[in-house]
Amino acid sequence: MVLRIAIQKSGRLNEDSMKLLKECGIDIANGVNKLRTEASNFPIEVYFLRDDDIPQYVEDEVADIGFVGENVVYEKNKKVEVVEQLGFGKCRLSIAVSRNEVYNDVSYLHGKRIATTYPVIVRKFMEEQGVDAEIHEISGSVEIAPGIGLAHAICDLVSSGSTLFMNGLKEVETVLKSQAVLIKSSHLNEEKQRLLDKLLFRIKAVKRSKNNKYILLNAPNDKLSEIIGLLPGMKSPTVLPLAESGWSSVHSVLKESDFWEIIEKLKEAGAQGILVVPIEKMII
Ligand code: ATP
Ligand code: MG
Structure with a gap:
């Protein structure tokens, strides 16, 4: 099997x-x-x-x-x-219109024609918004539709937005995050x-x-409890004595998203020799 x-x-x-x-x-x-x-x-x-x-x-x-x-x-x-x-x-499915248009809200799209390769999702979104728009399905090169008079608006996948920008369009609604x-x-x-x-x-x-990092640092023993208080850890941080007396090595796991903020606070609290290492696999 x-x-x-x-x-x-x-x-x-x-x-x-x-x-x-x-x-x-x-x-x-x-x-x-x-x-x-x-x-x-x-x-x-x-x-x-x-x-x-x-x-x-x-x-x-x-x-x-x-x-x-x-x-x-x-x-x-x-x-x-x-x-x-x-x-x-990661990307989003967004509605875009010509950069010169004055767009305030979805009611702009009433009676307008929207070109897209995602007719099902766009139709559902328009229904939810109570907007009556004409959905024009095409199979590619969606961004040029407004420029050649095919549609007033488009709905297409966006990640950075640079393709829209290059085609004189601006993003006005996010239909789906994907x-x-x-x-x-x-x-x-x-x-x-x-x-x-x-x-x-x-x-x-x-x-x-991928969402976590392994962190190792040296802490003076008199600052140990303050430093440990800043670290979440999977259970609690590991603390090992250093060869140099009065110092300890602290090991823990940090969320990537909290990373910079916690690092700053650790430094302020007196941590030294901070090493941050990628984790290859993490089983909890
Ligand atoms: P296929 O030949 O398999 O049909 P495709 O041309 O339809 O390929 P791709 O452009 O390779 O598809 O995109 C595949 C998927 O990648 C999209 O359906 C979307 O989920 C995701 N994606 C992420 N960022 C973007 C982006 N900027 N533009 C388009 N798709 C994106
Ligand atoms: Mg495809």
Whole structure:
């Protein structure tokens, strides 16, 4: 029995999808132009597909699970379950209009034409907002639609916003925040579910390790309790005596997001020789 996973063949999600599997200790021979391959050390088979097709393959049980953007999952609206956010492929689906337009709120879009490759998501958003707009589905090059008189507005994926800017557009509404997710079929048998649980255990350990750093520092003993008070730690920090008397070495784990603020306070409290080290895997 193998778990069949569908990932993007080439494009923005391919590299990070392969990397995540590798970080989970799964060795995949990535033969050039191979559409299907197996791992040598985990019962998993990988199918390389267009991202648009992944939800359908999972609904049809041709693949058991898949890595794909939430934007594609909601647009395709197939019978699949979203199991875990993967932390890469972050972007947003936004509405943009020409930079010269005066835009105050969504009511601007009343009676206007919006060009998009995401008609399902945009229609739902317009309904929720009570706006009656015409949705014009196109399959690419969405950004040029306003400039050539095809539409008044567009709805497209944005990460930095530089493509919009270059095309004389400004972002006015966020319709959806998206990242890559793991989806699964609703009909996994027990054995496949067990394999998925095993994979998920590893994925969570990898994600956690990315959000955390290991920190080591030297503290004068008279400042030890103040310094320990600043450190969260998985349970509590580890404290070891240094060879030099009156000093201790303190080890702990820090959230990446709290990192700079805590480092500053540690320095102020008298910590020295602070080392911050990446964590490869983190099991709690
Ligand atoms: P495919 O050939 O597989 O259909 P594609 O051209 O549809 O590829 P990509 O452009 O590779 O797709 O994007 C894949 C996914 O990457 C998107 O669906 C989205 O979830 C995510 N993504 C992240 N940032 C961006 C961005 N700036 N623009 C577009 N997609 C992004
Ligand atoms: Mg696609």
